[in-house]
Amino acid sequence: MTTPQVLPVTALIDDVIRLLPSAPVVLEAPPGAGKSTALPLALMQSELFQQQRILLLQPRRMAALSIAHFLAEQLGEAVGESVGYHIRGEAKFNAQTRLLVVTEGMFTQYIQRDPELLGTGLIIFDEFHERNLATDLGLAMALESASLRDDLRLLIMSATLPAQTIANWLGDAHVLQSEGRQYPINIQYQPVPANQTWLQAMPAVIREAMRLASKGVLVFVPGKREIDQLSAMFEGNSEWLVMPLHRQIPLAQQKQVLDERDTRRRLVISTNIAETSVTIPNIDVVVDSGRERQAQFYPQHGITKLVTSRISKASATQRAGRAGRLGPGHCFRLWAQADEHGLRDYQAPELETADLTSFLLECRRWGSSPEQLKFFSLPNRGNLAQANSVLKALELCNEQGMLTALGHQVADLGTEPRLATLLVRAKTTSATHAATAAWLVAQLEHNVEANQFPLPVERLTQTMRQRYQYWCKQLELTQPRVDASLCSEVLLWGFPDRVAKLRANSDRYLLSNGAGAMLHQQDTRSRDDWLLVLDMTLSEHHRDAIIRTAIPLNNTDLEHPAIIRERRVEVRWQGPQQRLQALEVDAIGAIVLREIPQPDKISSEQRLHALGNYVKAQMRERGLELFQLSPATQQWLARVRLYEKLQQPTEWPSIAIEVLVDSIEQWAEPYWQSIDSLSKLHAWDPLPALQARLTFQQQQQLDEACPAALAIPSGRLVAIDYCAEKPKLSAKLQELFGEPVSPTICNGRQSITIDLLSPAGRLLQRTADLASFWKNAYQHVKKEMKGRYPKHPWPDDPLQAQATHKTKRQLK
Known part of the structure; x- marks a missing residue:
């Protein structure tokens, strides 16, 4: 048995054991504190859990494997004895295993099959800050399970999210904070030159890191494409072991990255899979591109797009920390230090950005709606609505949101709902259909190259072959026989909303779900009239989605029972x-x-309904400018807005666009009895309909506070322009003689701006302070204008003169 290291979290072990029986414990511990290793081992050996198993949840398979092997080694045992693991496609544990390391997705299957988790005494949520869908869902379900049992404990551990924030959300949790264990790290900022992209600048920085490193270099880039490109540049150096690391690499190859026996210096080029949980050995220099690839779901297309974006401050801290786990380190950052203020604090949780179809299926399988479960942040409502539509289209749930019998079968398979659906449907059809489904799903689960799909069985990769064999076993197939001619029949069960038809006179497609799609311009595949689209991506340069994986359909396929x-x-x-x-x-x-x-099949109700739907959609973008607003309408709207702003009346019918849109049927449709075309609709003046929303008393209040016109000293009634920047009226200067101050409206809250005009109607002065004009500017205006307009009065004292629009002769 290895002598355990003294790690910072060791000081908190007694506190964790003491507090766990009374309420969940939230532990905030920086990288290197030992929260994933020393703490679980100590808890397993404590008296509190002698008779019960501990589940340690990890967000990634590689982390689960690494931690399980490390902990078993600390006990001097082989993995699978006291410490075991269970990940997709691989498990090592037995009935006596006390500490079981599982991925969060696997935990979902555990708790769904046994909601009370009998025999389990503690669930440890490690790396909760990553906020994966399975993390949030697993904790929500575990909280409900803990309410069924007094002896089920919860420990939530986070490296970056503040523990107190999580505890406040839980309501009754204890908070503990641990120091980290990290050696000094020298941060060096290397902003990308203006004439280069970050990827073009990366090789030079990596070479500098390799010269500096005494052990190894860990490079963080967004995805597989960048990893492949950079790996190709640095392979062939006998002194360096170049090791790519991303989720698509076979598990056996991922394990090699953790092997310390190779003494060569290593260059590990990785996605953020190496950001937390796993300590990659022999690394003392990190190169951080500052980018990551995030999944962003677009419900209108039903597609998840991988978007390259800047990392969060928390991620930058985690990445730099990889260089200081085993000794003093160095971190190169491909950005300027001044750019860090623009980084968000934490990465957005998947509940806000991801496709929620599998998530919603698991909620329904659990017997709850997402609204009934406790989540640290709320699921995206638009993505939930799209997920609900998919589940109903696949016939996995009914109109009330309850899982159907098919839905329960699909959920039990534990894979993506579309793929699970076609597996279950194929099994109930024939053994050949089932084998064909297993063959197709094994490829779709692992992103087979679009132009190679479907691969013959003999050409499947090792990982695909393992999954094919797994699904054959799950479907109870003893002698599987694949029939490629059944592809469309089998796949349509899982993708009935992805039927696509080539648009007339175009190379673009319309999908049955209403989205647009196209094959890439460089795609040499034929443009068949009908396709079944299995995989699409979104591009910043195209409005329609780009079709990656698809198969052609014929007219017979269109009669498939899954197609509505x-x-x-x-x-x-x-x-x-x-x-x-x-x-x-x-x-x-x-x-x-x-x-x-x-013809002649449109009722009055249908016509009004169609008009209403059109206006609602248009008004959300264009407002009331959708209609032909007369000057009188524009003035009335401006009056009402000013009245609402200054008087703030109660029980007043709002003219806010969202309010008007929601109540179209009440205020507008009664005035559309003679409108039977959009041209007439656009020419409609909504003023009578808008005015009718006010009671007689409210109209009087409006007229009193914000009158349409004012009587000026000359006796003339002058319209007020409410559409100006401030309410304004225009009158000849002589018509304001005797008016000492500017007139006001809204009970004195708003003064009227006055355009003082010459006898010829030209602007002489604009003022909102008439008293100041008489005192300061009038004499200058008089001097300039008296000679030009001698027939009109220019008295020395305008306040004592008679207001008039007449000439001096007319006055006599």
């Missing part, structure tokens, strides 16, 4: 005047196969 083909009556705006017309439509979702005009 419907006949419906649609009401559309058509023709030059955009008049409403009824059409009988034969369609697959948004793809219209045939349409037949149905």
Whole structure:
């Protein structure tokens, strides 16, 4: 048995054991504190958990393997005895295993099958700050399980998220904080030159890091493409072992990165898979690109796009820390120190950015809606709505949100819902269908090259072959036989909303879910009339999604029972005047196969409903400018806005766009009885409809506070321009004689700006302070204008003169 190291977290072990029985414990511990190694081992050996198993949850398979082997080594045992692990496709543990390291996705399957987790005494959520979907979902379910058992303990550990914030959310948790154990790290900023991209600048920085390193270099880049490009540049150096590291690398190759026996200096080029949890041996220099690839789900397309973005401050700290785990280190950052103030504090949780289909399926399987579970941050509502649509399209849940029998079977398989659906459907059809489904799913799970799909069985990669064999076992196939001619029939069960038809006179496709898609311009595949799209990506340069993986469909495939083909009556705006017309439509979702005009089949209710829907959609973008607003309407709206701003009336009908949109049926539709085209609709003046929203008393209040016009001293009624920057009226200077100060409205809260005009109607002076004008500017204006307009009065004392719009002769 290895003598355990004295790590900072050791000082808190007694506190953790003492506090766990009474409430969850939240431990904040920086990298190197020993929270993933020393603490779980000490808890396993404590009397508190002598009779129960501890589950240690890890976000990544590589971390789970590394920690399990390390802890077993500390005990002088082989992994699988006191300490074991369970990850997808691989497990080593037995009935006597006391500490089981599992990935968070595997934990979801554990707790779904046994909600009380009988035999488990403690669940440790390691690296909670990563905020994966499985992390948040697993903790939400564990909190409910803990309420069923008095002896189920929870320990939440985070390297960056403040423990007190998490504890406040939990409500009754204890907080502990540990010191870290990190050697000094020299941070060196290397901003990318203006004439280079960060990827072009990276090789030179890596070479500088290799000259500086005495042990090894760890390079952080966003994804596989950058890893492959940089690895190719540095391979062939006999003194350096170049090791790429990302999720698509086979597990056996990932394990080699953790092997300390190779004495060569190592250059590990990795995604953020190496950011936390795992200590990669023999690293003393880190090169950080400052970028990561994040999954951003777009519900309108039903696609997850990998977006390259800047990392958070927390991630930058974690990455730099990799250089100081085993001794003093050095970190090169490809940005300027001044740029760090623009980095966000933490990475956005997947609940806000990811596809939530699998997440929602697991919630429903648990027997709850996401709203009924306790989450540290709320799931994205738009992504949830899209997930619900997919589950219903696959017939995995009903209108009430309850899982169907098929839904339960799919959830039990523990893979992506679309793929699980076609596996279950194929199994109930025939053994050949099931084998074909296993063969296809094994490839789709591992991102087979788009132009090679589907690969023959004999050409499957080792990882794909292992998954194919796994699924054959799950489907109870003893002599599997694959039939490639069944591809479309099998795949349609999982992707019924991904049928795509080539648009007329175009090389672009319309999907049955309403999204647009296209093959890349350099894609040499034929543009078939019909496709089943299995994988798409979004590009910053194209409006439509780019089709990666797809198979052609024929007319027979369109009769597949998973495809919902419907006949419906649609009401559309058509023709030059955009008049409403009824059409009988034969369609697959948004793809219209045939349409037949149905004259005289539009009711008044349908017409008003269509008008309302059109106006709601347009007003959200264009506001009331959608209509032909007369000057009187514009003035009335400006008056009401000023009245609302200054008087702040209660029980007043708001003219905010969102309010008007939500109440279209009440205030606007009664005035559309004669409108039967969009051209008439655009010409409609909404003033009478808007005014009718005010009661008689409210209209009087408006007229009193914000009158449309004011009587000026000359006796003339002058309109106030409320559309100006400030309310304004225009009058000849002589008409204001005798008016000592500027007039006001809104009970004196708003003064009127006055445009003082010459007898010819030209602007002489604009003022919001008439008293000041008479006192200071009038004599100068009089001197300039008296000779030009001698027929009009220019008295020495304008305040004592008679206001008039007449000439001196007319006055006599």
